[in-house]
Amino acid sequence: xxxxxxxSSCDETGAAIxxxxxxxxxxxxxxxxxxxxxxGGVVPEVASRRQLSxxxxxxxxALDQAxxxxxxLDAVAATYGPGLAGSLLVGLTAGKTIAMARGLPFLGVNHLxxxxxxxxxxxxxxxPPSPLNRVGSEFAGPHPPAPSPARRRGGSRVLIPQPLxxxxxxxxxxxxxxxxxAGRSELPTAGAGHLRxxxxxxxxxxxxxxxxxxxxxxxxxx
Amino acid sequence: xxxxxxxxxxxxxxFDKVARVLGLGYPGGPAIERxxxxxxxxxxxxxxxxxxxLNGTRDFSFSGLKTAVVQLxxxxxxxxxxxxxxxxxxxxxxxxxxxxxxxxxDVAAAFQxxxxxxxxxxxxxxxxxxxxxxVLLAGGxxxxxxxxxxxxxxxxxxxxxxxxxxxxxxxxxAAMIASAAYFHRRHGERSPLDLDVRPGLQxxxxxxxT
Numbered sequence: 001x002x003x004x005x006x007x008s009s010c011d012e013t014g015a016a017i018x019x020x021x022x023x024x025x026x027x028x029x030x031x032x033x034x035x036x037x038x039x040g041g042v043v044p045e046v047a048s049r050r051q052l053s054x055x056x057x058x059x060x061x062a063l064d065q066a067x068x069x070x071x072x073l074d075a076v077a078a079t080y081g082p083g084l085a086g087s088l089l090v091g092l093t094a095g096k097t098i099a100m101a102r103g104l105p106f107l108g109v110n111h112l113x114x115x116x117x118x119x120x121x122x123x124x125x126x127x128p129p130s131p132l133n134r135v136g137s138e139f140a141g142p143h144p145p146a147p148s149p150a151r152r153r154g155g156s157r158v159l160i161p162q163p164l165x166x167x168x169x170x171x172x173x174x175x176x177x178x179x180x181x182a183g184r185s186e187l188p189t190a191g192a193g194h195l196r197x198x199x200x201x202x203x204x205x206x207x208x209x210x211x212x213x214x215x216x217x218x219x220x221x222x
Numbered sequence: 223x224x225x226x227x228x229x230x231x232x233x234x235x236x237f238d239k240v241a242r243v244l245g246l247g248y249p250g251g252p253a254i255e256r257x258x259x260x261x262x263x264x265x266x267x268x269x270x271x272x273x274x275x276l277n278g279t280r281d282f283s284f285s286g287l288k289t290a291v292v293q294l295x296x297x298x299x300x301x302x303x304x305x306x307x308x309x310x311x312x313x314x315x316x317x318x319x320x321x322x323x324x325x326x327x328d329v330a331a332a333f334q335x336x337x338x339x340x341x342x343x344x345x346x347x348x349x350x351x352x353x354x355x356x357v358l359l360a361g362g363x364x365x366x367x368x369x370x371x372x373x374x375x376x377x378x379x380x381x382x383x384x385x386x387x388x389x390x391x392x393x394x395x396a397a398m399i400a401s402a403a404y405f406h407r408r409h410g411e412r413s414p415l416d417l418d419v420r421p422g423l424q425x426x427x428x429x430x431x432t
Contacts, residue, residue, distance in 0.1 A: 001407065005400025014396030021404030027397045033249055040242030062396075077403030080413075081423030088419040096415050107403040108413040111394075112425045114402040115360040118387035121397050 001074045004062070004098070006055075008091025009083025009111050011035075011042045013054035015062035017073070022120050026066035030054040048086030055094050070102055080108035224427040225348055226280025233337055233363045236284035240291045240333050244326050251362055258331035258368075268325075269294070269332035273340050280348050287336055291329060298324040334368060342372045349382050356383040365392035 002025065007014035011032040017025040032050045036042045063069065078095030081088060092108065099106035231239070234251060241250030246257055261267075271290050274283040341363075349357050357377055363369065364386050377384045391398060 001404060003400040003403050003407065005396040005398070005403060007394055007396040007399045010394060012394045014394065014399070016396035016400050018397050018400035018404065021401045021408075024397050027395060029395055037248045040248050041238055075403065075407050075412075077399050079399055080417055081420030083419075083421060085419055085421045088421065092417070092419055096417065100415055105407065105412040106415060106417075107406055107411060108417045109399045109402050109406075110423055110426060111399075112361075112423070114398040115364075115392075116358055117402040117405065118360060118391040118395070118398040119358050119385050121387060121391050121401055123388065123390075 002068070002072060003075045003077055003107075004059075004073050004095075005109070006059070006076070006078040006091040006095045007111070007114075008051045008055065008087050008094075009079045009081070010087055011047045011050070013051050013058045013091070015055075015058045017062055017066045017068060018121070021117070022122060024121060024123060025068065026062040026064075028058050028061040028065060030058050042084070044084045044086060047084055048090060051087045051090035055090050059094065059098075070098075073102065073104060075099075075105045075107060076102075077107040077109050079111045079114070082111060224425060225352075226282065226344070228282045228284065229276070230283050230285035231288060233282070233284055233341065234361070236288045236333075236337065237363070239288050240330070243292050243295045244330060246326070246330065249362075251366060254330045254334055255366055255368070257327045258334045261327045261331055267328050267332055267335075269328050271332045271336045273336050275340065275344075280344060282340060282344065284337065287333065291333055294329065295324060334366070337363075338366070338369045338372050341369060342376055345373065346376045346380070346382075349377065350380055354382065356385065359384065359386035360392070362393050365389045 001021075002017055002019050003021075005014075005016045005018060007016075013030045013032075014028065016027040019025055032042075032047060032054075035046060035050060066072075076095050076099040078091045079088060080092050096106055098104070237250035237254055238248060239250070241247060241253045244254075244257070246253035271294075272287055274286050276283055345357065357373070359370065359373065370384075370386055374384050386392070387398075
């Protein structure tokens with residue numbers, strides 16, 4: 001059973017597709033943390049507006065990531081509490097709307113209870129098979145967001161296939177032996193490849209997302 | 223059955239507030255964990271912050287601890303550690319090398335140690351008294367590594383299993399929403415489409431603490 005889950009209780013906008021309660025087919029989170037950082041906490045009125053600008057791109061990214069369409073879903077679920085009323089309304093309304101439009105069962109979920117179920121989640125993916133890294137970027141689009149598809153796809157976390165492992169060729173090994181970053185020159189290539197692919201199909205990553213992916217790969221020593 | 227809960231601030235809220243007064247940024251959990259981990263291994267901490275045990279209950283309280291940190295910091299800022307500073311803040315200041323600057327990693331570590339100590343001690347005691355076989359850790363603070371390690375060690379000595387989510391699923395995410403929904407849907411449940419938001423929703427357990 002494939003369920004689309006939506007989370008919007010506070011300052012993060014999330015959409016995920018999970019199979020049989022455990023297998024994650026897609027998991028997208030757009031965080032507003034940097035927006036609220038200067039205040040040292042979440043500003044509710046700002047949070048709900050950001051939820052509104054992030055929800056559609058995040059939902060689209062989740063479907064893209066899973067390689068699934070609306071017809072592949074068996075149910076829709078969304079957080080209905082506890083949390084900030086204005087933020088909750090965005091995800092709950094989106095979830096109910098999708099369920100109504102697609103004739104799917106809808107389930108309102110208790111956010112606190114759901115945290116407990118996170119214990120059974122595992123990042124085993126049935127698809128896509130390539131090694132993937134989760135990279136983060138802040139959804140920092142203007143408000144209200146411009147309606148162009150490019151802009152609407154501008155935020156949210158995206159998955160970028162990482163080059164793995166390092167090339168085995170003699171040249172590559174000697175470069176790695178020097179300890180420099182040059183041996184990882186396949187990283188930009190992967191990034192550019194993803195951009196080209198994304199222009200055709202997937203979510204369009206922001207430059208920040210690509211930078212984050214690169215930094216993440218370097219940190220992992222790949 | 224709900225055994226205990228916070229009476230004031232959630233642990234995560236205390237982390238956010240303390241990180242803010244220490245100038246460590248938001249969100250507070252990872253910021254404080256990082257600052258505390260930046261201290262030299264085995265370094266003695268001159269600060270010791272209060273623990274609200276609320277003996278005889280399984281409830282928690284973190285607002286007093288939070289206030290102790292605030293007063294400790296304000297004491298330094300104002301340069302008058304005595305006036306308005308709590309007993310604990312005075313002790314902390316007296317213990318620190320006198321007149322020096324506030325050592326932020328030390329304060330962060332003392333705060334984290336206090337939260338972890340109370341959460342772990344009371345959880346382990348409850349698990350032992352009730353004879354449970356497994357403890358599940360969840361929520362944002364479940365991502366805190368010192369808390370995971372302390373609980374794992376203490377529960378292991380009692381032969382109680384501990385499980386916690388991968389760190390990426392401790393913070394808010396939609397995968398856990400879909401997962402929870404699956405287990406409800408399997409029982410044929412569905413919600414009405416006029417379902418409204420419930421900002422003050424609690425865990426669906428009967429309250430019966432002690």
